[in-house]
Amino acid sequence: MSDKSGKVGIISCSGEAIPGGTISRVACRKVLEELRPGKSVTICLPLFIAGGEEERMFADLFPTITVDGCEKRCAALGTERLSGKPAKTLIVTEILKKKGIPPTTKLRNLGPEEKAAAQAVAEEIAAAIDEVLATK
């Protein structure tokens, strides 16, 4: 990777059909807007298929952190196959388990429990960004 921007690319699975996908999406937005603005950028995962060469260069341009909602690891596998090897791979369900937070169940209209889970995942992503930037 040839990053000169001081930014890390975050790629969320954003899976529509699983609660962890919604958490990954909300947590990534929180990182981009609140926790690490200016240090993080993103790209929509399916753009690796629908986009062109520019989109597929994403992992060459930035060190990437993938955030998956479940053990299928679509973001990690898709990024590695179509763009480049991620610097770190995170999975929502593992983060919640590690932090002792019960798995979420809602896909939309998030309540306080889901928002707390998203905050916890966002903080983990932010810490991962700091680690990646510290090793550059």
Added chain:
Amino acid sequence: MDKKVAVFACSGIGKSLGAVAREIGYELTERVRPDTTVLTCLALLVINDPEARKLVTENPVIAIDGCVKDCAKKSLEANGAKGVKAYQSIDFFKKHSHLKPEGIAELNEAGKELAALAADELAGVVDELLAEEANNV
């Protein structure tokens, strides 16, 4: 097992219209046609997941995209889906321009109302697709 219409929505993380597409998917599959549709993660098509490929090649499919990049439609076609009924949330907004969607992680009420109207409109598409399937058996 009776066929269902597979619904794939934009996984967009950068635009309100992507969030609208996602909400349309939920409205369509949870409220409007819960028994005859199934929502599946678009990301599964990025990794060519075998179960997702089987779903999209053996069932009628609706794609709801959030922008002109058409990620859902293109991902479906790349995985072998034929005759995809493809829509963009901007087209619903043009028809209901008083409902301006705002927010990405959390859609505003106007965006949710827009999604509900769009899902109501897509109910007829679901019914037509399943009727065509029944006629082809």
